[in-house]
Structures are given as C-alpha cells and as structure tokens.
Amino acid sequence: MEFWDATVEELKQGYIEQKEGYVCLLCGETVEKGIIYPQDDMLYEAEKYMQIHIQEKHQSVFAYLIGLDKKLTGLTEHQNNLLSLFYQGKSDTEVQQELGIGSASTIRHHRFVLKEKERQAKTFLALMELLKEKDQHAPAFVPVHKQAKMVDERYNITEEEQQKAVSKYFSEGKLEKFPLKEKQKLMVLREITNRLDDDKKYTENELNDVLTAIYDDYVLIRRYLIEYGFVDRKADGSSYWLKK
Known part of the structure; x- marks a missing residue:
C-alpha cells in the first residue's frame, strides 16, 4: 500500500521517511533512525544505509520499476x-x-x-x-500487489468486495471452501497472506503448518500463493517468503 500511496519523488528515491525510520518501497525493509549501521567496514546513518540497501538488494529503483x-x-x-x-x-x-x-x-x-x-x-x-x-462516489479499490502476474479484470476488486469475500469463505479464521472463480480465488489468497509474517522466511514445514491451520489442502493454497505472485521460494523449496 505504501508503494501506491507514495509521491513520484518518493518512488524515484525508492523509500519513504517515517517518524521512526525509513521504509524501502520496493521490499518493505525498514531501518531505524538514531542507529548507526555497519557495511563493508564503514558506518552509515539510517538514510544513507537505506540508499545502500536499495543499490545492493535492488540494483536501482529504475531496475526495479522497469521489471514490473x-x-x-x-x-x-x-x-x-x-x-x-x-x-x-x-x-x-x-x-x-x-x-x-x-x-x-x-x-x-x-x-x-x-x-x-x-x-x-x-x-x-x-x-x-x-x-x-x-468524486464522492468512487469506490475504494484494493491495490494490485506489485508482483502480481497476468494483471487483468480479476484484479478489479473494491474493498467492500474483499470484505464480503472474507465473510463468505472464512469462518472463525478457517477457509471453508476454496472458490472456483478466479476473482474469488484472488480475494481469498489475499486474505491468507494477511496471516503470514512480512519479514519471516518460512521453511516448507513452517509454511505448511500455517496454511493447514487455515485450510486442509495446504498444498493447493501454497501452489496458488506462488502462482499469483504473493509468495516466492528458493528453487529447492527450502525457504518461502511473502513478496513485497
């Protein structure tokens, strides 16, 4: 959400300043103000360290944006x-x-x-x-996640539709059935990502445990999370994480 709410100038620099620190708009990495960060035998204050992070992890803001x-x-x-x-x-x-x-x-x-x-x-x-x-009648749309694949009409989802889908398909935190229609699948998967930690790298067993608590067919959910670009993994399946 911070990515889409950012100004053009903030997008150009690749990060935003908040009260307590700086947040990378490209991956969500946060650095705290008032801390000195070591890097390659040098010490950097928070904002400079964020600039180094973007260069090392994303090559450049241009490279990241052109790859969307x-x-x-x-x-x-x-x-x-x-x-x-x-x-x-x-x-x-x-x-x-x-x-x-x-x-x-x-x-x-x-x-x-x-x-x-x-x-x-x-x-x-x-x-x-x-x-x-x-315009007082414009609906609030759910932002398209940056790593979305095959962006089309399926992503035309309002916040009201998202809330209704959660109420329809989930009961007491459990997914009662996985929908057949693509748009409903997307809304269900988006809700499931809210149960995952943004900053955690999961082993396959850890991710399976989280998904099993939501839906019995955890393999199905895991496959669709990857297919829709919500989750990424290492080639050998040893590590999974939320894309940002």
Missing part, C-alpha cells in the same frame, strides 16, 4: 527495452544497432513518443488528483 508487469507500468516490451538502453547511457545509434531496427532517426522518433507518453501521464495525474476532490 507491463500492466503496472503501461509500457510495451519494446518501450521497456528502449528505456533500459537509454538509462544505460547509450546513444541513438548504439540503441539502433543493439535492437537491430530502423535507423538512428527511428530511435529519435521513439524518444518523441516516450516524451508524449510522459506529458500525457502528467496531465492524467493532475486530472485524477482534481477528480479526487469532487
């Missing part, structure tokens, strides 16, 4: 490739040679199209901000 699903960035695969090469500092000629398309003038045209997209995005953001001040 195209439904979240609005970029085509071709535009994604172009932006990546531009970010690397390559000239139009170098980009043309690497992609093997058109000529240097073709790349300049793509730059123009991207600038048009930027101008449109700024205008659209301004319109949406103004709309918030007037």
Whole structure:
C-alpha cells in the first residue's frame, strides 16, 4: 500500500521517511533512525544505509520499476527495452544497432513518443488528483500487489468486495471452501497472506503448518500463493517468503 500511496519523488528515491525510520518501497525493509549501521567496514546513518540497501538488494529503483508487469507500468516490451538502453547511457545509434531496427532517426522518433507518453501521464495525474476532490462516489479499490502476474479484470476488486469475500469463505479464521472463480480465488489468497509474517522466511514445514491451520489442502493454497505472485521460494523449496 505504501508503494501506491507514495509521491513520484518518493518512488524515484525508492523509500519513504517515517517518524521512526525509513521504509524501502520496493521490499518493505525498514531501518531505524538514531542507529548507526555497519557495511563493508564503514558506518552509515539510517538514510544513507537505506540508499545502500536499495543499490545492493535492488540494483536501482529504475531496475526495479522497469521489471514490473507491463500492466503496472503501461509500457510495451519494446518501450521497456528502449528505456533500459537509454538509462544505460547509450546513444541513438548504439540503441539502433543493439535492437537491430530502423535507423538512428527511428530511435529519435521513439524518444518523441516516450516524451508524449510522459506529458500525457502528467496531465492524467493532475486530472485524477482534481477528480479526487469532487468524486464522492468512487469506490475504494484494493491495490494490485506489485508482483502480481497476468494483471487483468480479476484484479478489479473494491474493498467492500474483499470484505464480503472474507465473510463468505472464512469462518472463525478457517477457509471453508476454496472458490472456483478466479476473482474469488484472488480475494481469498489475499486474505491468507494477511496471516503470514512480512519479514519471516518460512521453511516448507513452517509454511505448511500455517496454511493447514487455515485450510486442509495446504498444498493447493501454497501452489496458488506462488502462482499469483504473493509468495516466492528458493528453487529447492527450502525457504518461502511473502513478496513485497
């Protein structure tokens, strides 16, 4: 949620400042103010250490954002490739040679199209901000999690729908039945993730224990949590954790 509520400037730096510390918008890592953090035989105050964390764990904010699903960035695969090469500092000629398309003038045209997209995005953001001040009937939508796969109509979920689904499918903390419809599956899985610790890495047995307490067919739930991009794991299945 902090990711989607962040300003453009906060997204650019990759973290937000809170009263007690700094929170990485890319993974949720938190560093506390007033503590000196050691790194490579050096000592850093909290904000600088957060900047180092982003560089070491995510390469850069650009690398993280460009790697998000195209439904979240609005970029085509071709535009994604172009932006990546531009970010690397390559000239139009170098980009043309690497992609093997058109000529240097073709790349300049793509730059123009991207600038048009930027101008449109700024205008659209301004319109949406103004709309918030007037639209009293807009429903509150559940934010799409950043690691969501195959983002489509299934993710069109309001907070009211989410609450109703929890009431329908859960009783005293237990999932009574796993729904067949994709949208309902998504709402149920989202609720299950609330039972998992954001900062914990689970062994397979630990995760199975948590899921079994929710639903008898823990293997089914585990598979869908991974398939929908809520949970990641090591290739050998020795460790599982919530994606952020």
